[in-house]
Amino acid sequence: MIKITRRIALLVSLCAFTHHALAIEASAKNTNNNENLDDKLAQLIAQHELTGDLTTGANIPSVDDPEVKLGKLLFFTKALSGNKDVACASCHHPYLGGGDGLALPVGTLAKDANVIGPGRETITGQFYVPRNSPTIFNAWTEKRSLFRDARVEFLDWLAPEKGISTPDVPYGEADPNAGTSLLAAQSRFPVITQGEMRGFDFMPEQSNEAVRAHLAARIGDYGSAQGELFKNNWRPLFEDVYGNNDAEEVVTYSNIMKAIAAYQKSMNFTNNPWFKYVRGDKSAITESQKRGAYLYLFLPPPPSDGGTPPDFIPTQCVGCHNTDSFTQTKVSNYHRLAFPQIGPGTGAGDTKTNDLGRMHRNDSEADIFSFRSGTLLNIEVTAPYGHAGNYDTLEQVMDHYNDYRATLRDYFDNKRWCEQAQFKERADCQALFSDAEINTEESAKIIDDEIADGAPVLVPLELDQQSLADLVNFMKALTDPCVKDATCLQAWLPQPEEGDPDGLQLRAINDLGVPLYLPANCKEGDTASSGDKLKLDQGACISGRMQHFKVRVEKDNSILYFSTRDAQATTRLLYNRDHWADPINATVRSRTVKNEQVLSVTVNKGTHYVSVVDVKPYQGMMVAASFESAQREGTEQPKPIANQCLYAPSVQYGQLFDEQPVCVGSGEANFYIKISEPNSQIEIRTQHGIGNSDVFTGQFWPTRHFHEFASQQDGNNEYLRLDGLAPGWYFISVLGDGSNQGTTIEVDIK
Template sequence: MNKANLKHAAMLLAVLSVLHISAVNAKPRALPPMHQPPNMQAKTPLDHELSTLISQHGLTGHVEGAKELPKISDPMAQLGMQLFFTKALGGEKTVACASCHDPRLGGADSLSLPIGTNAVDPNVVGPNRKAVNDEINIPRNSPTIFNTGFANNSLFWDGRVERVITTDEQGNEVSFISTPDSGFNQPDEQAGDSLVSTLARFPVTSREEMRAEAFVNATTNEQVRTHLAQRIGDYADGQGSLATNDWLQVFREAFNSQDEAQSLITFDNIAFALGQYQSSMVMINTDWHRYVRGDLKALSEQQKQGAKLFFTQIADGGAGCVNCHSGDRFTNDGFFNLAFPQYGIGTDENFADIGRAAIDSQPSNQFAFRVPSLLNVTLTAPYSHAGAYENLAQVVSHYSNPEQTIEQFFQRGGACGLKQFALSAQCETLNQQARENTDMALQLLRASPFVAANLAPQQQKDLVAFLHTLTDKCAKDKRCIKKWMPNHSTPNPDNLRLRTARLTGG
């Protein structure tokens, strides 16, 4: 090797030696924090407290059973959507299921008390829906249809559609669904397989909600349903047939059947399709569930403080909300009297609504109503069985100090202080015996194990902030929610579809 080559080799060895030493001494470079996965972000002391509470209450960030529920793209759910929006299921063809349960309004109607068959304009849905002569004839607020497919215990404010689990003479566990048709704790042989499809059998039979004065010869609920099935199937007996009727084709496509209308278009199948549509409204993609699954940035510090209050017992300085609004669905499916203001037409001759006690007279059921899920609660105002509170701040205030918040409700004018009735000349008729009935509910609340949380103003704000984390992303996105709304390409078999563009009458 000549001198030039030797010199070149020596220089190469020197460079390699330097590179080797640098590699040995180099420290590994950490990923910038922004590239770390959410569950690797550093926990604050508050995150650690919440982690303990999440573990104590068995929360997973997943709602059990979601994968088993139908999708809106399923043919049966699509049929259910068409049925849900047709006024043909209204006795006088003036009201649809969607008239009081609009997907764009959190699955409800944004009214304190709903307006069914006596709407001034049947095609107006939402806050501007008005009653003829301002006459309110439905006593309870419209519950949301979101996530009803998860319900496995009961539906309606008083739980009158209910799954009963008992044992037979041999000691085997059996279950059945009881309804107003069968009576409390008695099996309804006509009930569907699910609570939500069974629920669909009842609004159509209510004169105030959907039936009106149609089918004058029908003396039972089942006869009303038979008339409706005959109308949709175009094998009616002359009572209310449809001028346009292409329902047989869409039923055949959904059921993948070529059966004749009389065997295919039954009310059982109508209710089943309606149930599939409502069950497809799975709205559980919330900031809170993402936080529980490990995304520590999903909640603000204020929302985390609210969560701590929510899941901490009153004796430990919290609000104790979790005692009724438990689990990943935020409900224990029970019934409880919280003495929310009584007003309106009520359900008895004294304008009172005693809730669950009307079907199950146990003393604890007096003025008790079903504990609703809090998922998407920010979208479903007004609140309570009669929509007495128009925002979540009032609801949280009631839990903290029921007497004071009730007094404020009546100081605002009771029914006359609510947006829906503020301009109505009839609003005072909704205040008849309202204070007396509310006081009775409040006396029972005082005698119950209920303890007011007595929260400071900032704590109440924190709780409201937390409740905002329970809203599904799609549920509040107008573009996303359109999947559950008929569009120009959706079949309109009878030309009686609710004009969904007229959300508030504009």
């Protein structure tokens, strides 16, 4: 039982959401009818000393800074995980709000290492990570602590020189290896956590520091980890940033965490409408958002000003998410909110599936079931919400604050987690999290007792639906447009010209097998019109019966993907390279994957055309276009092919058959293949030998100057994938430099 002094402290600090309905109603009427809302907000903005600017003095690095670029490549490589199957970006991807779109993250033991977001599952069907992935967007604004339980924290955030405490040292002590920033210190722990990146069989019984040292040696290609990567081009990238030195001196885990921290700090997404309003643009937000801002910001004078505790306390949102950073800067940095405790928990409680939150770190009963209050900046795109990710929408979160008991009853009575994308397709969904209600009740009961004792903790707000909508709309005014724009976010994703230092770069795909893209919310927002140009990697909402769209591809040898969400059973995608596609002229047609439509075709630079057709009207469907290089295989190492030149004579001309390697003659060699099925895919590989040879292909005999697609790498290791092929004959030329010999070619037809 929490002591009465704790409850009084909660009342005085006013750090929880509370409210008296009649008082808020009176305040709202006064604000809307008797005073100018902009004037009222100006008073609150002054009261809270808001400036609408977080960057002054923050030293935000440019996304083009060499250290940031190195950090980006490290953030996206799977080489930093024990079994080379998880990247930092696997759980924190820019296209998923800096998180992973899941309630409960899936790190190690994933069925497909490249699947990100809903559809990412463990091979066992179990959950191993107990807490939702926090966003990395604007993580640099967190001045006090990181992780849900604040286990990486400044000993004194107002005197950071005193050091950072981490789980590597006892609570209250400074970790000598933590570095000088929370972001750097935080990056030390996912790699040593079994369910996140380490794996359950990597360096068992070894210390955290030993694991980190081994991973650094793997990246630096030295010591006992030398040669663990199929290819390793990391060292020059480190030397460009940290100086030319021995590998052991330049490729250290200390430098790895500095680079990753620099990458995360570069994510400054603070150009939001609310900040523009604070800086003087009164038209930057809507009337609803202004009403929400008033509900959010209003505070009575605190008792410390000589007053007495008020008869009512408004929403108090600003008590836990305050200043321009919308983080906690007053009193406690963590709070008990009784969000549903789904997931495996942390092995705590009678059920062994509960999560004690902050108490796990500081062993203080006063902080049992408490979790850190993170920034609300860009909260619109960072769902699911809560320490276990149990709420999908801001509306659901506000329902919880409006009446947490009613919301919890509804949640458990109806097993609302089964409505979430991560769980809804599971046959055992209803049986998941059998201890969740029992675990949550432990936290809720403490809150009940605190409320009974007069503490302002989750007293039902009793707001009407308009007020709740206003608060949600205000929080959406904290969204930087960049985080909803794939083109803007591209700078924080590895680009082909930046290279892939180890062949382990995460090539994120969704559950349909297409490259991950930025989804749209088709329940609200604009609908694309027929004839529009689709933005690559950006979902678009469409309605109609036959809608035509075009997309611009800027690179040759690209695999272009089109896919749907919420398609009807009769919906189809049709492609044409030169014209608006229709059922007659379509050269490639979509296939059905998990009740959705997917179309892939290998293309060159230019404008391409797709149509979404159906026999009956569709509405609120999402369509997306994305692409990847047709010259890059999706595995750590290229598929090995037998060195046929050791067993058979070379061939200068002939037919190639599926998965049958052929020794290629030196100089020029020409081959042909037959495609029998529509929408076929072929993969062409060459390996072995000496000299240099390139691969060219087309529907006529290709040359270096006249061909449809080509792979021209140094040496004889070539790869080319062609999608969306129609039945017929296709021709391949392997053209060498005259000195090439001993090369083997193989074609896989799918």
